[in-house]
Amino acid sequence: MPVERVGVSFEPELLQKFDALIKKMGYTNRSEAIRDLIRKEIVESAIKQEECEVIGTLTIMYDHHEGNILEKLIHLEHQHNDEISFTTHIHIDAHNCLEIIILRGNNKQVKQLAEHVRSLKGVKHGDLSITTLSI
Amino acid sequence: MPVERVGVSFEPELLQKFDALIKKMGYTNRSEAIRDLIRKEIVESAIKQEECEVIGTLTIMYDHHEGNILEKLIHLEHQHNDEISFTTHIHIDAHNCLEIIILRGNNKQVKQLAEHVRSLKGVKHGDLSITTLSI
Amino acid sequence: MPVERVGVSFEPELLQKFDALIKKMGYTNRSEAIRDLIRKEIVESAIKQEECEVIGTLTIMYDHHEGNILEKLIHLEHQHNDEISFTTHIHIDAHNCLEIIILRGNNKQVKQLAEHVRSLKGVKHGDLSITTLSI
Amino acid sequence: MPVERVGVSFEPELLQKFDALIKKMGYTNRSEAIRDLIRKEIVESAIKQEECEVIGTLTIMYDHHEGNILEKLIHLEHQHNDEISFTTHIHIDAHNCLEIIILRGNNKQVKQLAEHVRSLKGVKHGDLSITTLSI
Numbered sequence: 001m002p003v004e005r006v007g008v009s010f011e012p013e014l015l016q017k018f019d020a021l022i023k024k025m026g027y028t029n030r031s032e033a034i035r036d037l038i039r040k041e042i043v044e045s046a047i048k049q050e051e052c053e054v055i056g057t058l059t060i061m062y063d064h065h066e067g068n069i070l071e072k073l074i075h076l077e078h079q080h081n082d083e084i085s086f087t088t089h090i091h092i093d094a095h096n097c098l099e100i101i102i103l104r105g106n107n108k109q110v111k112q113l114a115e116h117v118r119s120l121k122g123v124k125h126g127d128l129s130i131t132t133l134s135i
Numbered sequence: 136m137p138v139e140r141v142g143v144s145f146e147p148e149l150l151q152k153f154d155a156l157i158k159k160m161g162y163t164n165r166s167e168a169i170r171d172l173i174r175k176e177i178v179e180s181a182i183k184q185e186e187c188e189v190i191g192t193l194t195i196m197y198d199h200h201e202g203n204i205l206e207k208l209i210h211l212e213h214q215h216n217d218e219i220s221f222t223t224h225i226h227i228d229a230h231n232c233l234e235i236i237i238l239r240g241n242n243k244q245v246k247q248l249a250e251h252v253r254s255l256k257g258v259k260h261g262d263l264s265i266t267t268l269s270i
Numbered sequence: 271m272p273v274e275r276v277g278v279s280f281e282p283e284l285l286q287k288f289d290a291l292i293k294k295m296g297y298t299n300r301s302e303a304i305r306d307l308i309r310k311e312i313v314e315s316a317i318k319q320e321e322c323e324v325i326g327t328l329t330i331m332y333d334h335h336e337g338n339i340l341e342k343l344i345h346l347e348h349q350h351n352d353e354i355s356f357t358t359h360i361h362i363d364a365h366n367c368l369e370i371i372i373l374r375g376n377n378k379q380v381k382q383l384a385e386h387v388r389s390l391k392g393v394k395h396g397d398l399s400i401t402t403l404s405i
Numbered sequence: 406m407p408v409e410r411v412g413v414s415f416e417p418e419l420l421q422k423f424d425a426l427i428k429k430m431g432y433t434n435r436s437e438a439i440r441d442l443i444r445k446e447i448v449e450s451a452i453k454q455e456e457c458e459v460i461g462t463l464t465i466m467y468d469h470h471e472g473n474i475l476e477k478l479i480h481l482e483h484q485h486n487d488e489i490s491f492t493t494h495i496h497i498d499a500h501n502c503l504e505i506i507i508l509r510g511n512n513k514q515v516k517q518l519a520e521h522v523r524s525l526k527g528v529k530h531g532d533l534s535i536t537t538l539s540i
Contacts (some may be wrong), residue, residue, distance in 0.1 A: 003414040008436045010409050017540075018443050021450055026254035031413045036253065036260075037442045038423050043260050045426055050320075055227075057235060059192040059264050088223055090237060092190075092268060100192060100235055102225065118171065119161035125171075125178050129194050129264040133227060135422075138279040143301045145274050152405075153308050156315055166278045172307045173288050180291055185455075270287075296524035306523065306530075313530050325497075327464040327505060329534050358493055360507060362460075362538060370462060370505055372495060388441065389431035395441075395448050399464050399534040403497060 008034070039135050046132045047107060056103040056110040057129045058117060063095050066122030073099070073120070080113055096124075143169070174270050181267045182242060191238040191245040192264045193252060198230050201257030208234070211252060218248055231259075278304070309405050316402045317377060326373040326380040327399045328387060333365050336392030343369070346387060353383055366394075413439070444540050451537045452512060461508040461515040462534045463522060468500050471527030478504070481522060488518055501529075 010018070022033040046052050062069055077084045086102040101117065103110045111128065118126035145153070157168040181187050197204055212219045221237040236252065238245045246263065253261035280288070292303040316322050332339055347354045356372040371387065373380045381398065388396035415423070427438040451457050467474055482489045491507040506522065508515045516533065523531035 002417065004417055004420055006413050006415060006420070006435055006439075008411050008413060008439045010411060010440065012407065012409055014440065014443065014447075015409055015411070017447050021447055022254075024250075024450075026251040030411055032256050033254070034411075034413045034439060034443070035415065035419065036258075037446055038419065038439070039260050041442055042419075042422050042426055045429075055194075055196075055233060057192055057194040057262070057264065059190075059266060061190075061266055061268070061270065086223075086225060088221075088235075090221055096268060098190060098237070100223075100237070102233070102235070115159075116161035119157075119168070121167050123171075124270050125174050125266055127192070127264040127266055129192065129262040131194060131196055131260055131262055133196070133231060135196065135259050137282065139282055139285055141278050141280060141285070141300055141304075143276050143278060143304045145276060145305065147272065147274055149305065149308065149312075150274055150276070152312050156312055159315075165276055169276075169278045169304060169308070170280065170284065172311055173284065173304070176307055177284075177287050177291055180294075292524075294520075296521035302526050303524070306528075309530050325464075325466075325503060327462055327532070327534065329460075329462040329536060331460075331536055331538070331540065356493075356495055358491075358505075360491055366538060368460060368507070370493075370507070372503070372505070385429075386431035389427075389438070391437050393441075394540050395444050395536055397462070397534040397536055399462065399532040401464060401466055401530055401532055403466070403501060405466065405529050 043132055043135055046134060047130045050106070050108045052107045052132055053134070054105070054107045054110055054130050054132050056114060057131075058101040058103060058114045058126060059129075060099050060101070060117060060123050060126040061092075062097055062099065062120075062123045064097050064122075065095060069120060069122035073117070076113075076117060076120075077101070083109060083113055178267055178270055181269060182265045185241070185243045187242045187267055188269070189240070189242045189245055189265050189267050191249060192266075193236040193238060193249045193261060194264075195234050195236070195252060195258050195261040196227075197232055197234065197255075197258045199232050199257075200230060204255060204257035207255050208252070211248075211255075212236070215248055218244060313402055313405055316404060317400045320376070320378045322377045322402055323404070324375070324377045324380055324400050324402050326384060327401075328371040328373060328384045328396060329399075330369050330371070330387060330393050330396040331362075332367055332369065332390075332393045334367050334392075335365060339390060339392035342390050343387070346383075346390075347371070350383055353379060448537055448540055451539060452535045455511070455513045457512045457537055458539070459510070459512045459515055459535050459537050461519060462536075463506040463508060463519045463531060464534075465504050465506070465522060465528050465531040466497075467502055467504065467525075467528045469502050469527075470500060474525060474527035477525050478522070481518075481525075482506070485518055488514060 027033040083105040088100045090098040114128040162168040218240040223235045225233040249263040297303040353375040358370045360368040384398040432438040488510040493505045495503040519533040
């Protein structure tokens with residue numbers, strides 16, 4: 001694949017701080033770190049659009065003794081067959097389960113579905129992480 | 136389990152807005168919505184502490200044609216056997232893979248490890264979601 | 271003003287954690303803390319809408335020796351007379367200035383204007399905080 | 406001031422997306438956009454450290470008819486003379502005031518003070534934006 005080169009000028013002090021930061025983050029070269037920063041910005045900008053196609057990773061913690069949460073989750077998952085492409089389940093302790101639900105669809109639908117899951121009684125906490133394929 | 140009841144007073148206008156919001160989110164009762172808001176705040180406060188025990192869900196998108204990313208990921212995963220409790224892999228298209236890596240450990244370690252994974256060449260984008268068991 | 275009372279039931283453990291958290295935050299009563307959590311959620315939900323009327327506080331750090339940044343800022347501020355309701359300026363050190371720009375308008379316009387200010391050469395860093403009047 | 410030049414290689418597709426993004430943001434050259442992304446990352450990394458010296462811009466909305474909020478704010482501001490370097494006040498409507506409070510100090514103190522202000526009865530909403538001088 002052909003690549004294009006772009007030259008970026010830096011005050012030495014800024015470059016020094018950048019080198020320190022990316023070393024701490026694990027990068028071995030500046031070019032890769034800069035490309036990753038740019039990709040991150042592109043993704044963050046894209047996922048601000050309501051209509052953007054996204055992939056959401058919803059991590060929920062729930063108490064499986066509480067109500068019929070499992071049934072409700074499975075019911076929801078089947079209702080939203082198009083958006084939910086994958087779920088997995090981790091046994092944490094006697095009470096708590098972690099469930100990872102991968103959602104595909106447009107941004108707005110994915111966020112609404114995530115809120116709906118979080119609102120279920122028994123779901124103690126949920127965090128949704130959003131990314132996009134178009135990168 | 137015994138429960139304690141707390142009375143909260145509201146101006147009618149605020150209560151109206153709250154009811155509209157939680158209905159949109161999928162809640163069927165205010166009590167559950169308020170408890171969830173409180174749990175969210177407790178989790179958000181806890182995970183600001185560097186030493187807090189956390190569970191991280193790292194979602195990364197990568198190009199499996201790029202370099203030896205799979206080997207590097209597997210190498211990292213075995214090196215960090217204590218922190219990485221689970222990974223799963225989703226085939227997206229001809230180039231792109233989504234990998235979900237569940238990390239357990241203290242907040243600082245989990246974040247560093249996530250940054251390290253994100254810095255690997257071939258990893259296009261990564262987003263880390265953090266929660267805690269102590270809720 | 272008449273108030274309505276809502277009863278919320280808590281497991282004792284959750285209530286204990288909540289009490290510890292709000293004490294640390296400075297609250298002296300639970301009712302006020304719960305109302306504030308609810309207002310925060312309402313604001314956060316409102317400002318996700320592109321068309322919501324918002325108030326933005328843009329904090330920028332810039333080097334006043336760099337180019338003609340002051341002129342450009344003043345030019346921008348006069349062009350966007352409707353959105354920029356107020357600016358103030360703090361002298362930080364020999365090079366750095368902090369400028370606080372209060373923006374009123376719809377969410378999308380306010381964010382675009384903030385991005386435009388941040389893109390000016392000489393502006394080193396900018397952070398936009400958004401709130402809404404409708405609370 | 407001498408500058409150093411760094412070359413960054415891009416796949417053409419990524420460069421195209423980046424060009425589209427920064428054009429929308431108002432940048433006229435890539436070099437400046439890349440430096441800004443880097444500064445943003447440095448600031449975001451710095452302000453994760455509890456002991457970092459920061460500047461906080463706290464925007465609060467409050468109802469000046471409610472209790473003796475003005476007195477409490479002024480009392481707080483004088484108690485924290487070292488951290489609060491500046492406040493300003495904007496009249497919004499018959500009930501609502503916007504107050505911008507600039508806080509200087511270490512990250513932890515600034516966040517605690519902001520939480521304390523937000524916890525005052527009458528303060529409806531508050532948002533804290535954090536930056537650092539060391540950029």
